[in-house]
Amino acid sequence: xxxxxxxxxxxxxxxxxxxxxxxxxxxxxxxASDPASKEYHSKSLWKEDEKYIKNVMKVYSEHHEEIKKxxxxxxxxxxxxxxxxxESFLMVPVxxxxxxxxxxNVPRKGQRVYFTYTQVQNDMxxxxxxxxxRLKRAETTLMDNTAGKLVCTxxxxxxxxxxxxxxxxxxxxxxxxxxxxxxxxxLESCVGEVLPDGTCLGGGGNDPGYPYPGGGGEDPQPExxxxxxxxxxxxxxSKGNIKTLITNGMYSYINNSSTGEAGIYLKKDNLGNIxxxxxxxxxxxxxxxKTGGKYFSAIHTHPTDAYPMFSWTDIYxxxxxxxxxxxxxxxxxxxxLVCQDDNGMKQTYVIMxxxxxxxxxxxxxxxxxxxxxHEEIKKxxxxxxxxxxxxESLKDNPNYESVFLQMNFGTNVGLYxxxxxxxxxxKLQIASNTPNAQVHPINCN
Amino acid sequence: MKNIFFLFILIFSTQLxxxxxxxxxxxxxxxxxxxxxRKDLNNILNPFEGTYLYTNGNDIFKIVLKKMIxxxxxxxxEDLIIGEYQYILNGTEKVNTFxxxxxxxxxxxxxxxxxxxxxxxxxxxxxxxxxxxxxEKRIRLVITDKLTSRYADFLMRRTIINGQQVLQVKIxxxxxxxxxxxxxxxxxxxxxxxGEFTMIKQ
Numbered sequence: 001x002x003x004x005x006x007x008x009x010x011x012x013x014x015x016x017x018x019x020x021x022x023x024x025x026x027x028x029x030x031x032a033s034d035p036a037s038k039e040y041h042s043k044s045l046w047k048e049d050e051k052y053i054k055n056v057m058k059v060y061s062e063h064h065e066e067i068k069k070x071x072x073x074x075x076x077x078x079x080x081x082x083x084x085x086x087e088s089f090l091m092v093p094v095x096x097x098x099x100x101x102x103x104x105n106v107p108r109k110g111q112r113v114y115f116t117y118t119q120v121q122n123d124m125x126x127x128x129x130x131x132x133x134r135l136k137r138a139e140t141t142l143m144d145n146t147a148g149k150l151v152c153t154x155x156x157x158x159x160x161x162x163x164x165x166x167x168x169x170x171x172x173x174x175x176x177x178x179x180x181x182x183x184x185x186x187l188e189s190c191v192g193e194v195l196p197d198g199t200c201l202g203g204g205g206n207d208p209g210y211p212y213p214g215g216g217g218e219d220p221q222p223e224x225x226x227x228x229x230x231x232x233x234x235x236x237x238s239k240g241n242i243k244t245l246i247t248n249g250m251y252s253y254i255n256n257s258s259t260g261e262a263g264i265y266l267k268k269d270n271l272g273n274i275x276x277x278x279x280x281x282x283x284x285x286x287x288x289x290k291t292g293g294k295y296f297s298a299i300h301t302h303p304t305d306a307y308p309m310f311s312w313t314d315i316y317x318x319x320x321x322x323x324x325x326x327x328x329x330x331x332x333x334x335x336x337l338v339c340q341d342d343n344g345m346k347q348t349y350v351i352m353x354x355x356x357x358x359x360x361x362x363x364x365x366x367x368x369x370x371x372x373x374h375e376e377i378k379k380x381x382x383x384x385x386x387x388x389x390x391x392e393s394l395k396d397n398p399n400y401e402s403v404f405l406q407m408n409f410g411t412n413v414g415l416y417x418x419x420x421x422x423x424x425x426x427k428l429q430i431a432s433n434t435p436n437a438q439v440h441p442i443n444c445n
Numbered sequence: 446m447k448n449i450f451f452l453f454i455l456i457f458s459t460q461l462x463x464x465x466x467x468x469x470x471x472x473x474x475x476x477x478x479x480x481x482x483r484k485d486l487n488n489i490l491n492p493f494e495g496t497y498l499y500t501n502g503n504d505i506f507k508i509v510l511k512k513m514i515x516x517x518x519x520x521x522x523e524d525l526i527i528g529e530y531q532y533i534l535n536g537t538e539k540v541n542t543f544x545x546x547x548x549x550x551x552x553x554x555x556x557x558x559x560x561x562x563x564x565x566x567x568x569x570x571x572x573x574x575x576x577x578x579x580x581e582k583r584i585r586l587v588i589t590d591k592l593t594s595r596y597a598d599f600l601m602r603r604t605i606i607n608g609q610q611v612l613q614v615k616i617x618x619x620x621x622x623x624x625x626x627x628x629x630x631x632x633x634x635x636x637x638x639x640g641e642f643t644m645i646k647q
Contacts, residue, residue, distance in 0.1 A: 259617065259639075285619050285639075288632050292625035305571055306618050313621040320623040342570065368519035375594045376555045380519065382596075382620060383554070383561065383587055387473040390563045390585060393570065394471070407475065435476075 040076050045130070045138035045157060049081035053090055055214040056106050059113055063210055067115045072096035074104055078130055082153045082181040087214050091181065093127035100128045112209030120410055122362055126157070126179040135160035135168070139176065154180040154365055176370075180361050225331045227352040227414050228444035231425035234297070234334065234350070235418075239274050240266060242299060242336070243422040250301050250338045251346055253281065262301045262338075263287035267294035270328045289317040289335070291324040299336040307389045308339040309400035310351055312381040315413055316374075318351050319360045342398060348418035350425060357412035401428055401439045409433035417441065470524060470562045482515060483562070485524035489582045490562060492603045493526055497612045497644035505533040506638055508559060509546055516553040526586055528559035532637055539636065540592055554587075559599055561586030572600045572615050588616060593633040595619050610646040 040057060042048055057076050060067060072094040079092035087108060094102040094117065103123045105116045129136070139156035155178060162172035234240035245264050253262035263279035279287055287300040298321070302308060314335055321333040337349045363369065369377045385407050392398040404415060405428060416425040426441035466481040468474060470490070474483050485491075490512045499506040510528040518525070529542040542558040550556035563585040567577040574583065581602075588599040600615040619635040 285634055286621045289621060289623040290626050291623050292627040295626065300621075307570065311621060317621050317623045320625075324625050372552075372555065376552075378620065379587065379589065379596055380555060383563075384473070384475070386585070386598075387563050388475055390565065390569070390571075391471070391473045393568075394564075394566045 042079075043077040043130075044080050045136070046080065046083070046155060048079065049085045049087060049090070051214065052081060052087040052108075053079045053092075055087070055212065056090055056113060058213055059210050060115070067210075069117050070102065072101045075127075075131060078127060080155065080179075082155065082179075084153075087212075089181070091123070091179070093124070093131065095127075095131065098131070100124045100131070103127060108212055109209065111212055113212045114209045116356075118356065120358055122358060123179050126155075126177045129159050129177045130157060132159065137174075154178050154361060156365075176367065178362075178365050180359055180365065227334075227354060227416065228425065228427070230332060230334055230352055231350055231416055231444055233274070234266075234336070235423065235425075239272075240276070240297075241274075242266075242276070245276060245278070246299065246338050246348060246422060249278065250299070254301050254304065254338070254340050254346070257281070257303065258305060259283065259303050260285065261287040261303065263289075264299040265290050265295055266297040266299070268296050268329055268332065269294055270326070289321065291317075291320045294326060294329070296321060296325050296329040296332050297334045297336065299338060302337060302339040304340050306339075307386070307393075307400055308341045308347060309389065309404050310335070310337055310349065310415075312385045313378050315351060315408070316360070316378055316381075318353070318413075322353060345420075348422060350416040350418070352414050352416065354412045354414040358410050359412055363411075399436070399439065402430060402437050405430045405439060406433055406435075406437055416444070471564050474521065474523075477521070479520045481521045483521070483523040484515075485512070485562065489564060490524060490526050490584065493584060493601060493612070495610075495612075496647040498647055499614075499638075499642050499644040501642075503533070503536040504638075505531070506642075506644070507531045508644065509543065510559065511546070513553060518552060518554045523554070523562060525553055525560055525562050526584065527553055527557040528586070530558050530588070530637075540590075542591055557589075558591060559586050559588050561599070565600065571598060571617070574602065577602070588637060590635050590637050592636050595622065595632075595635045597635055597637070597639070606643070612644040612646065613641070614644055615641045 040050070040054055042050060042053075053076065056079075060074065073096070074092045075095050076092060079090050081090045089105075089107045091103055091105050093100045094104050101124075102117045102119050105118055106113055107116075108114075136157050136159050139158055156176050157178075158174040158176045160172055160174055162168050162170050164170055234242050242264070250262050250264075260281055260283045262281055265277040265279060266274060267277065268274045287298070289298045289300070298317070300314075314337065318333060318335040321335065322331075325333055331353075334350050334352045337351075339347055339349075341347050363381065364374070364377060369380070372380070385404075388403045388407055389398075389400055392400060392403045401415070401417070408415075409430065410433070415428045417428055418425050425444045427444065429440050429442060430437035431440065466477055467484050467486075468477060468481060469486045470483050472483065474481060494510055494512050496507070496509045508528050508530045510526050513525050513527050515522045516525045516527070527546075529544075529546045531541040531543060532539045545557065548556075554560045561584070565571065565583040565585050567574045567579070567581065567583075569583075571585065572583070574581070577583070583600065583602045586599040586601065587596050589596040597619040598615070598617050600617070602613040604611060604613060616637065616639050619639070622632040624630065624632055
């Protein structure tokens with residue numbers, strides 16, 4: 001009997017010990033902000049545009065039945081305006097029982113404000129940590145405007161994790177979390193829920209905005225280019241007129257050369273005139289992509305011994321085309337790939353930046369990449385994408401489009417595919433980031 | 446009492462299982478939680494270890510490859526082939542990275558001249574191999590040109606030719622590069638040998 005008591009005591013102690021260990025992986029969440037409360041007391045670690053936050057709260061409370069999508073309530077005390085003090089933008093976590101389930105972005109455009117629900121994991125994790133009761137500190141705010149155009153603001157917090165949860169003042173380590181917001185990149189036309197790939201659910205119809213009580217000033221954000229319109233411009237005879245260039249020179253290069261790349265650089269002047277420049281063939285090497293000046297796009301081939309889909313450094317090339325383009329080409333960049341698929345069919349793909357999703361800056365600021373050069377980040381990201389292509393290639397019917405979309409799910413990189421006669425494009429999408437996700441083409445019309 | 450004991454063991458083992466994730470190197474690791482381990486469960490990488498030499502007149506390309514267990518790569522771990530190389534062109538040494546071979550970097554994949562562990566199927570469009578045995582495994586590594594910072598696929602197959610152990614190699618698909626026409630010169634070409642060649646095991 002005594003033996004049994006001892007054993008039960010020992011087991012009880014061990015179970016309690018295991019529970020303590022398990023608690024290490026759970027943040028302490030508290031809902032200091034009562035969703036029903038009308039009082040606003042900022043719990044952000046930075047200075048915020050409180051006038052804008054209060055005005056948006058007023059709009060939300062008046063129209064919350066129309067605006068609200070799904071579960072949770074905005075935690076207004078944690079709203080952040082990302083260093084913008086012109087009553088132009090805020091983001092606020094939406095939480096249910098202390099768990100962040102979405103982030104509500106509210107940009108102002110003229111006299112109206114627009115409510116957009118996003119579910120970008122990185123942003124949700126940032127706010128979840130901001131709302132945590134753990135010891136935390138604000139890190140330096142990073143303003144990335146090296147190109148002088150796309151201005152991105154990154155806010156970073158560091159959370160303290162004690163080595164022993166029962167001794168919160170003892171030794172431990174700090175972990176960083178960040179959120180990035182880029183001006184002129186908000187999806188303003190979606191009143192519903194924006195999926196991580198930028199898909200707008202709900203909304204539509206009339207102007208989905210709500211009158212802004214503060215009045216506001218000039219339109220704080222210019223209208224971004226629509227990717228489908230950019231694709232159409234590439235094909236129009238009066239604009240890019242790229243069909244003949246692709247079907248003549250590039251198709252034959254792929255047929256006749258097992259290595260190397262053919263390429264065409266595209267330029268647009270300040271009057272909107274598009275001209276092309278055929279690049280010399282590269283033998284065994286990759287086409288160097290020209291950026292800056294009037295260059296806004298490039299078309300390149302992949303040989304038949306490369307994957308028939310973009311590499312990650314192709315995405316990086318698109319980023320360089322965008323941030324180094326002339327002011328009149330801002331938001332107009334694209335990168336095209338002409339290749340032969342596993343069925344021997346020629347395909348033309350385009351990647352363009354969408355108006356929502358994680359930015360390249362988020363990838364540069366990923367904890368794995370802190371301290372790495374861009375060359376090292378390119379090498380890591382290229383290999384990760386190629387590893388996924390390698391794994392896919394072991395299947396009987398590899399689908400590299402799906403792999404590309406899975407690996408870039410939640411980012412602002414959009415993938416488009418030309419139809420067989422090169423007269424139009426479709427946007428390729430997957431509904432969710434799951435293995436073997438089916439690709440859905442949506443015609444640009 | 447037995448029931449209590451088994452219940453405890455069940456709870457405890459469930460908790461232990463949730464602490465780590467080990468996957469085979471045939472899997473990319475995408476979607477795995479941070480801290481996972483891509484392990485060479487079937488020792489596919491082992492036969493590729495060694496020193497290999499390619500000579501063509503006064504041109505010499507020599508590599509040394511080592512298998513490393515549970516190496517840090519970003520926020521997870523992998524069994525990796527790492528290596529370094531020497532390239533002599535027309536009798537002049539262009540580059541020699543052998544002194545880095547035994548350095549243990551905080552990220553072994555990023556820093557070594559040659560690194561990787563990806564498995565290629567016989568029908569991979571990167572390098573088709575109709576002559577390969579059905580279950581034969583080839584590997585894709587990444588080779589970084591230390592002179593230009595460009596990198597390319599380093600594909601390899603172990604086989605025996607005329608009784609000699611050799612490494613058939615294909616270096617291809619250098620990475621895409623960009624340059625700002627207003628502020629930068631055109632980037633240098635990948636300067637290591639490209640194409641297919643056979644290296645003799647030393």
